[in-house]
Amino acid sequence: MHKLVLASNNAGKVKEFQALLAPLNFEVIPQGVLGIPAAEEPHHTFVENALAKARHASSASGLPALADDSGICAHALDGRPGVHSARYAGEPANDLANNRKLISELNNQSDRSAHYVCALVLVNSADDPNPMIVESSWYGVIVDEAKGTNGFGYDPHFFLPELNLTAAELDPAQKNSISHRGQALRELMSQLQTRV
Numbered sequence: 001m002h003k004l005v006l007a008s009n010n011a012g013k014v015k016e017f018q019a020l021l022a023p024l025n026f027e028v029i030p031q032g033v034l035g036i037p038a039a040e041e042p043h044h045t046f047v048e049n050a051l052a053k054a055r056h057a058s059s060a061s062g063l064p065a066l067a068d069d070s071g072i073c074a075h076a077l078d079g080r081p082g083v084h085s086a087r088y089a090g091e092p093a094n095d096l097a098n099n100r101k102l103i104s105e106l107n108n109q110s111d112r113s114a115h116y117v118c119a120l121v122l123v124n125s126a127d128d129p130n131p132m133i134v135e136s137s138w139y140g141v142i143v144d145e146a147k148g149t150n151g152f153g154y155d156p157h158f159f160l161p162e163l164n165l166t167a168a169e170l171d172p173a174q175k176n177s178i179s180h181r182g183q184a185l186r187e188l189m190s191q192l193q194t195r196v
């Protein structure tokens with residue numbers, strides 16, 4: 001079984017990864033279990049931040065590390081909140097406050113389209129010169145009214161027209177089967193198979 005540190009302190013993400021990786025041959029250790037604090041995320045792109053998180057967790061643990069940097073990009077807002085999604089309304093991170101801010105910024109905007117982005121980086125070691133990097137998107141529409149209690153973050157306001165449901169109304173397995181994170185992880189795993 002491959003041992004992997006999951007470079008995230010977000011409980012919602014950790015749950016999704018545990019479900020996605022459970023059928024595979026991985027022992028996934030969330031970095032919080034090892035007492036590894038959050039890395040700095042100073043960069044302008046999801047990929048750069050995911051790489052920083054993965055290197056940080058691998059350096060602190062001495063193990064291979066998988067990091068996720070993700071967020072939601074509203075098209076009428078030039079991609080905001082983007083890499084600032086977790087703390088859009090300020091510190092400490094607060095999903096309710098972030099959603100309120102997003103909805104208020106979209107007030108009077110007719111274009112409600114948005115996409116989630118998930119960048120995943122897998123490093124074998126802290127100074128791995130050839131990390132595996134994938135990025136996937138998931139398209140939807142931001143709605144004013146929150147619906148559903150599953151998921152986390154912006155999910156209650158992320159509406160999927162083709163399903164007539166928000167992401168928070170999907171059960172966890174359904175979300176993982178179509179989400180930015182599920183898509184990215186499946187792509188990463190298929191790339192990983194070609195390497196070993």
Ligand SMILES: O=P(O)(O)OP(=O)(O)OP(=O)(O)OC[C@H]1O[C@@H](n2cnc3c(O)ncnc32)[C@H](O)[C@@H]1O
Nearest residue numbers: 008009010068069070071072085086152153154155
């Ligand atoms: O950095 P880590 O420790 O992984 O935890 P984080 O919550 O700070 O994670 P990010 O820096 O990647 O910020 C991602 C934010 O984007 C939002 N987000 C990402 N994926 C999401 C999803 O599947 N559903 C809802 N919101 C999501 C949510 O607000 C997250 O806090």
Ligand SMILES: [Mg+2]
Nearest residue numbers: 038041069086
């Ligand atoms: Mg973060």
